[in-house]
Amino acid sequence: xxSAVRIRPRVDAVDSExxxxxxxxxxxxxxxxxxxxxxxxxxxxxxDSAQHLNDLAAHGYExxxxxxxxxxxxxxxxxxxxxxxxxxxxRRDWQGEQVGLIGYGLGGRLALLASxxxxxxxxxxxxxxxxxxGDEHLSPAIGALAPAVRTPWLGMLGEDDRAVPATACxxxxxxxxxxxxxxxxxxxxxxxGGDFYRASSESIEIAASYDYWxxxxxxxxxxxxxxxxxxxxxxxxRRATS
Amino acid sequence: xxxxxLDDREMPQFKVNRETxxxxxxxxxxxxxxxxxxxxxVGHESELKKPNSFKTRKLAGRPIIFARDAKGEIRVWLNxxxxxxxxxxxxPEGNARFMTCFYHGWTFNIAxxxxxxxxxxxxxxxxxxxxLAKPPRLSSYRGFVFASFDPEIVDLETYLAGAKEYIDLxxxxxxxxxxxxxxxxxxxxKANWKLLVENSVDGYHAMSTHQRYFEMVTAAxxxxxxxxxGKERGIALGNGHAVVAAPPGTEELLGRPLSAxxxxxxxxRYAAIAEKHGDEWATRVRGSRNLVIFPxxxxxxxxxxxxxxxxxxITPDYMEVTAWHIVPPExxxxxxxxxxxxxxxxxxxxxxxxxxxxxxxxxxxxxxAAYRELGWSDMxxxxxxxxxTGQDEMQMRTWWRRWNELVxxxxxxxxxxxxxxxxxxxxxxxLAPADDAATVDxxxxxx
Numbered sequence: 001x002x003s004a005v006r007i008r009p010r011v012d013a014v015d016s017e018x019x020x021x022x023x024x025x026x027x028x029x030x031x032x033x034x035x036x037x038x039x040x041x042x043x044x045x046x047x048d049s050a051q052h053l054n055d056l057a058a059h060g061y062e063x064x065x066x067x068x069x070x071x072x073x074x075x076x077x078x079x080x081x082x083x084x085x086x087x088x089x090x091r092r093d094w095q096g097e098q099v100g101l102i103g104y105g106l107g108g109r110l111a112l113l114a115s116x117x118x119x120x121x122x123x124x125x126x127x128x129x130x131x132x133x134g135d136e137h138l139s140p141a142i143g144a145l146a147p148a149v150r151t152p153w154l155g156m157l158g159e160d161d162r163a164v165p166a167t168a169c170x171x172x173x174x175x176x177x178x179x180x181x182x183x184x185x186x187x188x189x190x191x192x193g194g195d196f197y198r199a200s201s202e203s204i205e206i207a208a209s210y211d212y213w214x215x216x217x218x219x220x221x222x223x224x225x226x227x228x229x230x231x232x233x234x235x236x237x238r239r240a241t242s
Numbered sequence: 243x244x245x246x247x248l249d250d251r252e253m254p255q256f257k258v259n260r261e262t263x264x265x266x267x268x269x270x271x272x273x274x275x276x277x278x279x280x281x282x283x284v285g286h287e288s289e290l291k292k293p294n295s296f297k298t299r300k301l302a303g304r305p306i307i308f309a310r311d312a313k314g315e316i317r318v319w320l321n322x323x324x325x326x327x328x329x330x331x332x333x334p335e336g337n338a339r340f341m342t343c344f345y346h347g348w349t350f351n352i353a354x355x356x357x358x359x360x361x362x363x364x365x366x367x368x369x370x371x372x373x374l375a376k377p378p379r380l381s382s383y384r385g386f387v388f389a390s391f392d393p394e395i396v397d398l399e400t401y402l403a404g405a406k407e408y409i410d411l412x413x414x415x416x417x418x419x420x421x422x423x424x425x426x427x428x429x430x431x432k433a434n435w436k437l438l439v440e441n442s443v444d445g446y447h448a449m450s451t452h453q454r455y456f457e458m459v460t461a462a463x464x465x466x467x468x469x470x471x472g473k474e475r476g477i478a479l480g481n482g483h484a485v486v487a488a489p490p491g492t493e494e495l496l497g498r499p500l501s502a503x504x505x506x507x508x509x510x511r512y513a514a515i516a517e518k519h520g521d522e523w524a525t526r527v528r529g530s531r532n533l534v535i536f537p538x539x540x541x542x543x544x545x546x547x548x549x550x551x552x553x554x555x556i557t558p559d560y561m562e563v564t565a566w567h568i569v570p571p572e573x574x575x576x577x578x579x580x581x582x583x584x585x586x587x588x589x590x591x592x593x594x595x596x597x598x599x600x601x602x603x604x605x606x607x608x609x610x611a612a613y614r615e616l617g618w619s620d621m622x623x624x625x626x627x628x629x630x631t632g633q634d635e636m637q638m639r640t641w642w643r644r645w646n647e648l649v650x651x652x653x654x655x656x657x658x659x660x661x662x663x664x665x666x667x668x669x670x671x672x673l674a675p676a677d678d679a680a681t682v683d684x685x686x687x688x689x
Contacts, residue, residue: 121339152294152337183292183337222338223294226349226358235371 009053009065014088016081018071023085025064026053027092033060034121034224035094037085039107041068047198052102059217061100061224064089068106075113075141078106082114097121098227100220101151104197105129112155115182116148121224124216125155127194131164131172138171146179154219155186156212161194187215247646248618249639249654254625256639257618260610263434268649269558275648276537277302281381281388281401283539283552284308284318286568288385288421294352297335299564300554301377302391307331311353312339318380318389319354324372350374384413385420404479408487408533410670411526412543414515416570422550427565429591433603434610435538435555438563439641441599442540442551443486443532445474445632446623451602455594458587462498470495474632475666476624478656482536482644484637489665490528497546497584504577511570522668529665534637536644546584559607565589628660 009024022045036056040049049065056063066085073081082101089099101123103111108128115123133139153176157164169188176184189196189208196208228236246268248257262268282301289297290310297308298321305321307330321329328345331338340357342349347360354374359365377389381398386409388398399406413420431438441447449456449471460466474488500508516524533541540551551565567585569578588595609616621642624634636657643654661667 152339181293183294221342222336222340226340228358229362231362231365231367231369232358232371234367235369 006054007057009050014066014085016071016084018073018077018081020070021081021085022067022070023064024049024053026057026062028057028062031227031229032062033226034098034100034220035089036061036063036100036102036220037089038063038065039068039082039101039103039110040065041104041106043069044104045069055213059221061220078110079113079117082110083118086118097225100124100224102126102216103128112142112153113145115151115153116145118151120151122220123151123153124219125153126197126212127157127161128155129163132168136165136167138168138175143171143175146175149176149180149184150182152182152223153184154215156215157188158192158194158196158208159188159190160192163194244646244650244652246650247642247654249643254622256621256625258621258642260613260617260619263436263607263610264558264613266558269555271649272555273303276645278391279395279648280537281390281395281398283535284387284389286385286422286550286566287316287382287387288419290316292337294339295337296331296352298331298333301389305329308387309352316382316387317352317354319374319376322375323348324375330374384409401481402535403481403483405483405533405535408479408485408531411531412541412548412568414519414527415511416572417514418572420568421571422566422568425567427589427591428563430560430562431600431603432560433607434558435553435561437603437606438553438561439534439538439540440638441603442542443484443534443637445486446635447602451598452595454598455588458594459496467495472631472633475662476630476632476634476637477662477666478636478640482641484534484640486532486632486637487666488530488632490525492530492544496544497588500580501576504580507574507577518673520669520671520673522664523670525665526668534641536641546588547581549589625657630659
């Protein structure tokens, strides 16, 4: 997963309804394939955002990573902040369907909520938090979200993650399969907990981490609308008028 | 007169030349005159549940992508890059808005439009960007999707002729719309593809070839009720399609017996069908049927489940078979479990019936090595009768006459039989408002 060439992302902040959100931003020259927005929490921003942005750049995605640890708010407010970050991406002409949203922990939960609010290319939730109602069952609020999920969503969790027990996972998968108008997929990794995506010396966690990243890139590549080249835009315009 | 089919109405006698089973020149003619000229089954709409879902499979030897696009339209694309021919999609199924050819990186959306190609400036601004190619005709009848490579072919309902009614008998088994369940049986047989077509509507072979299965049924039911054997009818449906249709009662003949709850659920479903479409129609639904839709689609609805079987010739002595199970999605868990058990016991590649059929067909294919000394297979059973039972062979003769017409141009008239009475003539009434439009022509498959 290590990029051959490492680019240092630009560090900045985006003003939101909940205050300033620190971001790391990696812009690419030429015609990037798409854009990615990473929602980080639990210290992941500091530890991983630069590496993730570089790994995404290796696949043609420029991106922004946001540090959610700097803000607090309700789900509604936090999803509004995601909207603000998407607006920030639009400054570089990225439209919703050209954006892949990847969230970790709290960001994973927001990625699922955002897939019901915004029409994006693809969303990915890694070890999303606060998915249950305090027991082993899925939170009714999350279950009720399923009919609104319109962006293809991929969820990846560790089987030993106590925050999302098997029953809640099964209920989430069933609700999305039956009620969501978009295609969704839920992957659970055996033998690992909620931090399987972080650096580890345990082989089973390394395997899960490798697999989750590969699935993330494939999920985006199959769904994020590529940015058209000037010649492609001209061809589409010509075709539309002919 | 045809070199391949001998149809003597005087004796009477019907024979098929075994060269049709071994000659690669015949297979080439079949590909050109049959598979390129008929409506061919692609899949069932229920296999593609969400937008951007796809399945890859073969149609008349071509690799295809069977897909539901982002707007919900059913699409069929040829799975070959317009650039240099590599297959765009190499997965058996999945969900994707975009597909990228791994060879040079050309990308297409699932609506067939080209989205990008690396280094497009090298092609210049006037380059016409090709999209994915498609079969010229696409249409579906009650969820069964067909495509044709003949742009001039008649519309699907005209083509289906009398077979349409037998698709209705399947589709009417669910209020919500029948659904193909997850999982596919894929197997191959070292035999000519037409042998499995014949076998699929051949009631005559059942008691001898499937002895093991009937021993199991006898053990499960303590006795074997054979009172319905010979009560079925073999029926010609036009355009080479044919069916063996049995009256109600096979639920007492085949499969392990259903539980009392399962029987009650079935009874309630038949009552609902009678309320919606009349008693005569419900009685027909309760019966069983082995249907062949020319050339290579088989739908068999017996008490143990409904199998959709697609047969693809590969070489004269080798075929590939794909089979799916279609069910009423509202069915209770108990009845579903019994259905699956009975289905796999009979139809599964490791079941008690399909392997016997495979053995019989492969044995026949090996026997065809003696074609110079023993050149013809016989299908005369029942020709002299005024009606045709499922034990007779008119359904095969019907199929072969159409085959002969398309391959050689010789038109052989259908057999004259007595009119069918009840239950086979039972009509479908609309006692409650219809809830779906039957045929959907995909004129929009223009990409």
